[in-house]
Each structure stands twice: as structure tokens, then as C-alpha cells.
Amino acid sequence: MDISQKNALGLYWTPFGGNNVNDIWASCHCFASVAKDEKTGETQKNVILIDMGQHETPDEFTKGAYQTVVPALDDILKVPGSPDPKKENTLDAIFLTHSHSDHINGIYEYVRMGVKLPPIYASEFTINMVKKGFVEKDIDWNLIPEFRPIKSGETVQIGAMKVEAFQAPHSIPGSFAYKVSNPHASLFHSGDIKADHSSYLGESLNPEHMGEISKSGGVDVMTFDATATDREGFARQEKDIFDTYTELFEKYSDKQLIAPISAGHMERLATVIAAAEKVGKHVIINGGSSMQSHIMGLSASGIRLEELFPKIKVLSYKNPETEQLDLKNTVTITTGIYGDPKAPFIKALRGQSTIFPMQKDAVVIAPLVGDRYEKLQKIIKRSPRAANMTFITAMDRPDLYGSGHAQAEDFKYIAKLVAPKTVIPVHCSQKMAETLMFLAKSQNYQTMNRPVRNGETLHISSETGIERVDSKVPEWYGLRHPKNQFGDTTTEFHKVPDNGFSIPKTKSFKEKRLEADKKIAEYKNQHKNAGLLHATRRNANER
The missing domain is CATH 3.60.15.10 (Ribonuclease Z/Hydroxyacylglutathione hydrolase-like)
Incomplete structure (x- = not known):
């Protein structure tokens, strides 16, 4: 400009x-x-x-x-x-x-x-x-x-x-x-x-x-x-997603719950914690450095999770208090929703982590659809630790997903x-x-x-x-x-250069000519086949 x-x-x-x-x-x-x-x-x-x-x-x-x-x-x-x-x-x-x-x-x-x-x-x-x-x-x-x-x-x-x-x-x-x-x-x-x-x-x-x-x-x-x-x-509102998480948390109240989300989705983090508070489950956060840095950003801006949700404990997995909690009375919020091999949850599924306590019958609730769902499914199938777990995704409950x-x-x-x-x-x-x-x-x-x-x-x-x-x-x-x-x-x-990122690439005369020749060849081939079919039918009728 x-x-x-x-x-x-x-x-x-x-x-x-x-x-x-x-x-x-x-x-x-x-x-x-x-x-x-x-x-x-x-x-x-x-x-x-x-x-x-x-x-x-x-x-x-x-x-x-x-x-x-x-x-x-x-x-x-x-x-x-x-x-x-x-x-x-x-x-x-x-x-x-x-x-x-x-x-x-x-x-x-x-x-x-x-x-x-x-x-x-x-x-x-x-x-x-x-x-x-x-x-x-x-x-x-x-x-x-x-x-x-x-x-x-x-x-x-x-x-x-x-x-x-x-x-x-x-x-x-x-x-x-x-x-x-x-x-x-x-x-x-x-x-x-x-x-x-x-x-x-x-x-x-x-x-x-x-x-x-x-x-x-x-x-x-x-x-x-x-x-x-x-x-x-x-777009689905956070209060509606809260209702879905609350319903599922209540249904599986006697199980350890694991909730993978995007590391930077702080609105969803708060929604999941609110649902945990509603059903009386404590929260352990084990989402890696990116999630932790976003939570630190909240604190630096005057938004403190422990003050927003005072009825339960909201703890980092490194906090010694987590060792005193019964995992069946907790929700672990983590990352790995995109299948990132470095995410704590994915490493735990692959048996590559000792800092992610995960019970055999844990229930995993992940708002996954499409390619991300397929990617996680492949990881689950290869994981012996996942054999007896229950996985609930947005493919099962579309109301988990919110853009x-x-x-x-x-x-x-x-x-x-x-x-x-x-x-x-x-x-x-x-x-x-x-x-x-x-x-x-x-x-x-x-x-x-x-x-x-x-x-x-x-x-x-x-x-x-x-x-x-x-x-x-x-x-x-x-x-x-x-x-x-x-x-x-x-x-x-x-x-x-822009490489067609902003403006569609225009085709050269040579490219257009090659495309035209290809279409002509396809057209001729179709009509040739149609002619052969017609001749075959005619000969059959004559016989």
C-alpha cells in the first residue's frame, strides 16, 4: 500500500x-x-x-x-x-x-x-x-x-x-x-x-x-x-459443551477421567474444569510446556484457576498433593488431541512416560473428528495400555466439539x-x-x-x-x-514470490493446450469404446 x-x-x-x-x-x-x-x-x-x-x-x-x-x-x-x-x-x-x-x-x-x-x-x-x-x-x-x-x-x-x-x-x-x-x-x-x-x-x-x-x-x-x-x-457455546462434559463425568464418576484438549484452548480448559467442579472431581493438569505457559499467561493477566474454581483442587501434575489424590476422583487435562508424539498423553499411551498416571480402565473424553480422530485411533490400536480404556470422541458425541x-x-x-x-x-x-x-x-x-x-x-x-x-x-x-x-x-x-498462495496461478498456453489435448483424447477414446460396444451388440443381434 x-x-x-x-x-x-x-x-x-x-x-x-x-x-x-x-x-x-x-x-x-x-x-x-x-x-x-x-x-x-x-x-x-x-x-x-x-x-x-x-x-x-x-x-x-x-x-x-x-x-x-x-x-x-x-x-x-x-x-x-x-x-x-x-x-x-x-x-x-x-x-x-x-x-x-x-x-x-x-x-x-x-x-x-x-x-x-x-x-x-x-x-x-x-x-x-x-x-x-x-x-x-x-x-x-x-x-x-x-x-x-x-x-x-x-x-x-x-x-x-x-x-x-x-x-x-x-x-x-x-x-x-x-x-x-x-x-x-x-x-x-x-x-x-x-x-x-x-x-x-x-x-x-x-x-x-x-x-x-x-x-x-x-x-x-x-x-x-x-x-x-x-x-x-x-457455533456451539461453551455452556453447552460444559453440559456434555458434566453428563459424561457423572456417567463415569467411578473412573479416572482424561480430557485431552488443544494446549492453547484456554476457554475449553476452563469449561472442562467447571464441569469437574460441578461433579466434585479434582483436576490434574499434565499438558506439557505449551499448556503450562498458557496457564502462566492467565495468571499474569490476573486470571487464576484456583480462584475461579475454589470448590476443587486444580493442580499441576508436579504438585506433590497429586500423590494424595485417588485417581478415580480426578480429571486429568492433557494435550495430544492432534496426535503429537511429544504430548504427555500420547507418550503415556506408547509407554514412553512414567509421569502420567493412567489407570487401566480410565475413560478418555476427546473432542475429535475427521483426520484427528483417525490419527488417534491408529495410536490407540497400537497401545497395549489402551486395551481396557473407554474412548469417547466427538464422533460418538458431536456435542463435544465446538469451533x-x-x-x-x-x-x-x-x-x-x-x-x-x-x-x-x-x-x-x-x-x-x-x-x-x-x-x-x-x-x-x-x-x-x-x-x-x-x-x-x-x-x-x-x-x-x-x-x-x-x-x-x-x-x-x-x-x-x-x-x-x-x-x-x-x-x-x-x-x-507468492507461489499462488494469494492469487490463483494462471496456466500457460502450453499447459492449457496439453489439458485440451488430453480431453480430446479422452473424448475420442470414449466414443471409440461406444462404437465398439454398438458394433458388438449389432453383431450379436444379427447372430
């Missing part, structure tokens, strides 16, 4: 990542404001980013050439070895929706590249998790950018641009949506969101706060999480609170985007004539509407982090 060449008043939006051809990774959205200063009459230009993610499958993107891949932001950041960005294009601030790696891990890579980042605004929990990542990646503490914690309901002023945070229920606490506005345009960016009114961490959707947007006239554009809007109904992303009814509900003129899908593949566009049209919202792709720039104005004003094939940085002769981590980075 070259905002120095843009003079029409309003907002400009460029997705650098997250609006992809086939997947949802690398969320990174640039918003620029062009506005008249009310006092001086001069034009003000400001630039912000919402999220700074990474590609989650770099092996597929660059065929293993790089360890990480992030959107190229040298148009708005001073990157060593690249020309400095124009003054008007320089990034003023970064806002984070939540702390999942496809939304935040670009921060680490740009710091490793030697880039000085502007202030970063996010919830306290998100900031704590980002700081944890700096420690885990052994990045020099002196290079860490300035973090400015904000809360839902707070507004940050960047020049003439206002950025207001809204609670956005997801699978992790501290998740925000943002309203971005200036005197000439307004936009609501949903982040990863669902319309969940229940949260055992106290972070439910706040319809009164979000509904203030529609009461004040709505917004010109809503960029909305399209990951799961192809599914009918509402962190909005489904069709979530979209309709949130859209009424926000009242957008136009809906544009984000965090999605092209197919997902087309599905949400169809849904939005059915609800009488305007949409673009096709999905907005990474690298395209839209001008948004309350007076003139929306216009595509620029398009650039996105570039990316591929990074490697080899060790030097002293054992220190170094960073190498290079520009890499």
Missing part, C-alpha cells in the same frame, strides 16, 4: 495475508487513514496494522527452503537491505486481535530481521503470550517493542483515526475485534470471533457494547471471519449488532469467502463482486462507497535461523 499517492479522504485497507486461495493463515491487515485536520485543514495520513501473522505450513509454501514465511511489509517498515518506506507510508502502530501464531508470529520474525517496530496494542493476556514467545525464541530482550495493554471498550487515537476494542469470544482469552474509523469512513474488523454468550473465564460477547455500533449508524464495511460461516446454526469461529447464525447475530453496509470476508480461503458473500447477500448486505485478495487495496468512504484502487501481487519473506560457530542463533531472510 502506497498511501503517499492516495489523497481521497477515507480509509484504505490492504490485506497482506489471511485472504488466501486455499487456507486461512498469515493474518495481516493494513489500514490507512486520510483525513482533514479540523483545526488546520491539512491532510493527515496514518497507517496501522491489525495482526502480524505467519504462514503455518512453510514447507508447503517454499518447499522446505525456509523455516518461517511472513508477509513482506517493507512498504511500511524499515527493513535492512531494502529501501526505506516513504514517510507517509510509515507504520504508526500495531493492534493484535489475539495470541494465535498465525496472527502474532510475524512480530518475532521482523524483530529478528533487525526491524524496529512501532508500539503494539493488545489485551494484557495477548501481550503476556507475545512476551513469552520472545523468551522461548531466545530473542534479545532489548529488541522487544513497546507494548501498550488495552481493554475492551477503550479507544486509541492515531492521528485522525480511532481504534476501539471489542470483546471477541474465540478459543483463547483476551481476543478483540476492532472498529477503525475517521471522520470520513468506518470499518469493523472481527478478528477470530463467534457469538458466544458463555465463558468460564468471564470473556463472553458483550451485545450491549457491540450494539452501540448499530445504534450510532453502523459502519461502512465489516471485514468478517469466514472460516466456518459455511456451517449452519451457531472458535462464527457459523452462519453467529454471523447474522453479530452483523445485526454492527449494521454494516458492506460485508467482506477475511481469514479464509477463496471458497470460504464466496460462501460468506452468498450468506451476506441473502441478509441484504452488500458485497464485492469477488473476494478481496491479499495485495489489493480498497478505498472506503461513507460518501462514495468502496472502490478497488490498487492491486499488487504480494511478496513474502522466507527466513532461516541457523546456528553460528558459537552456537548463537542467526537470521537469514530473502524475498520469496
Whole structure:
């Protein structure tokens, strides 16, 4: 985005990542404001980013050439070895929706590249998790950018641009949506969101706060999480999942219970603990370092599990008190839901761990479907320890599964609170985007004539509407982090092409000709076979 060449008043939006051809990774959205200063009459230009993610499958993107891949932001950041960005294009601030790696891990890579980042605004929990990542990646503490914690309901002023945070229920606490506005345009960016009114961490959707947007006239554009809007109904709420866990915990109250979940799904962690408290079972947490670090992030943000659930003991497996507990009166929350061989539960199934007490008749309750279910089934079949265990998955009880992303009814509900003129899908593949566009049209919202792709720039104005004003094939940085002769981590980075990630690859004339020749050959072969069949039948009739 070259905002120095843009003079029409309003907002400009460029997705650098997250609006992809086939997947949802690398969320990174640039918003620029062009506005008249009310006092001086001069034009003000400001630039912000919402999220700074990474590609989650770099092996597929660059065929293993790089360890990480992030959107190229040298148009708005001073990157060593690249020309400095124009003054008007320089990034003023970064806002984070939540702390999942496809939304935040670009921060680490740009710091490793030697880039000085502007202030970063996010919830306290998100900031704590980002700081944890700096420690885990052994990045020099002196290079860490300035973090400015904000809360839902707070507004940050960047020049003439206002950025207001809204609670956005997801699978992790501290998740925000943002309203971005200036005197000439307004936009609501949903982040990863669902319309969940229940949260055992106290972070439910706040319809009164979000509904203030529609009461004040709505917004010109809503960029909305399209990951799961192809599914009918509402995304399952935590209170409904709590009911399912409670029912199963009561049914198997005389057994040791094991509940594998995703390491970072803190909302689900709290839901499972709440169900354990309901039936009077103590909780042992044995989920490895990633789950432990997320729990530490909760504590650092003032969310303490032992205070939320005072009627039971919530203990780390390392706590000596666990040795005094009868395993039949416990729920062990662990990881391994993705079949990770390093996860404590998977290691225990394979007989590779002595620190995971597991009774022969334990009951395992895991919200697994599809490929993840198949993967766990293979591990179970090879595990002698699993022979007498009971396994209950979302294949048996679909009500165990709950997505962190909005489904069709979530979209309709949130859209009424926000009242957008136009809906544009984000965090999605092209197919997902087309599905949400169809849904939005059915609800009488305007949409673009096709999905907005990474690298395209839209001008948004309350007076003139929306216009595509620029398009650039996105570039990316591929990074490697080899060790030097002293054992220190170094960073190498290079520009890499889009490789069809953001824009579908167009076929060459030669490729099209080969496809056409193949179809002609198939057609001739079919008709030849049909002719032979006809001749055979004719000869048979003649005989």
C-alpha cells in the first residue's frame, strides 16, 4: 500500500495475508487513514496494522527452503537491505486481535530481521503470550517493542483515526475485534470471533457494547471471519459443551477421567474444569510446556484457576498433593488431541512416560473428528495400555466439539449488532469467502463482486462507497535461523514470490493446450469404446 499517492479522504485497507486461495493463515491487515485536520485543514495520513501473522505450513509454501514465511511489509517498515518506506507510508502502530501464531508470529520474525517496530496494542493476556514467545525464541530482550495493554471498550487515537476494542469470544482469552474509523469512513474488523454468550473465564460477547455500533449508524464495511460461516446454526457455546462434559463425568464418576484438549484452548480448559467442579472431581493438569505457559499467561493477566474454581483442587501434575489424590476422583487435562508424539498423553499411551498416571480402565473424553480422530485411533490400536480404556470422541458425541469461529447464525447475530453496509470476508480461503458473500447477500448486505485478495487495496468512504484502487501481487519473506560457530542463533531472510498462495496461478498456453489435448483424447477414446460396444451388440443381434 502506497498511501503517499492516495489523497481521497477515507480509509484504505490492504490485506497482506489471511485472504488466501486455499487456507486461512498469515493474518495481516493494513489500514490507512486520510483525513482533514479540523483545526488546520491539512491532510493527515496514518497507517496501522491489525495482526502480524505467519504462514503455518512453510514447507508447503517454499518447499522446505525456509523455516518461517511472513508477509513482506517493507512498504511500511524499515527493513535492512531494502529501501526505506516513504514517510507517509510509515507504520504508526500495531493492534493484535489475539495470541494465535498465525496472527502474532510475524512480530518475532521482523524483530529478528533487525526491524524496529512501532508500539503494539493488545489485551494484557495477548501481550503476556507475545512476551513469552520472545523468551522461548531466545530473542534479545532489548529488541522487544513497546507494548501498550488495552481493554475492551477503550479507544486509541492515531492521528485522525480511532481504534476501539471489542470483546471477541474465540478459543483463547483476551481476543478483540476492532472498529477503525475517521471522520470520513468506518470499518469493523472481527478478528477470530463467534457469538458466544458463555465463558468460564468471564470473556463472553458483550451485545450491549457491540450494539452501540448499530445504534450510532453502523459502519461502512465489516471485514468478517469466514472460516466456518459455511456451517449452519451457531457455533456451539461453551455452556453447552460444559453440559456434555458434566453428563459424561457423572456417567463415569467411578473412573479416572482424561480430557485431552488443544494446549492453547484456554476457554475449553476452563469449561472442562467447571464441569469437574460441578461433579466434585479434582483436576490434574499434565499438558506439557505449551499448556503450562498458557496457564502462566492467565495468571499474569490476573486470571487464576484456583480462584475461579475454589470448590476443587486444580493442580499441576508436579504438585506433590497429586500423590494424595485417588485417581478415580480426578480429571486429568492433557494435550495430544492432534496426535503429537511429544504430548504427555500420547507418550503415556506408547509407554514412553512414567509421569502420567493412567489407570487401566480410565475413560478418555476427546473432542475429535475427521483426520484427528483417525490419527488417534491408529495410536490407540497400537497401545497395549489402551486395551481396557473407554474412548469417547466427538464422533460418538458431536456435542463435544465446538469451533472458535462464527457459523452462519453467529454471523447474522453479530452483523445485526454492527449494521454494516458492506460485508467482506477475511481469514479464509477463496471458497470460504464466496460462501460468506452468498450468506451476506441473502441478509441484504452488500458485497464485492469477488473476494478481496491479499495485495489489493480498497478505498472506503461513507460518501462514495468502496472502490478497488490498487492491486499488487504480494511478496513474502522466507527466513532461516541457523546456528553460528558459537552456537548463537542467526537470521537469514530473502524475498520469496507468492507461489499462488494469494492469487490463483494462471496456466500457460502450453499447459492449457496439453489439458485440451488430453480431453480430446479422452473424448475420442470414449466414443471409440461406444462404437465398439454398438458394433458388438449389432453383431450379436444379427447372430
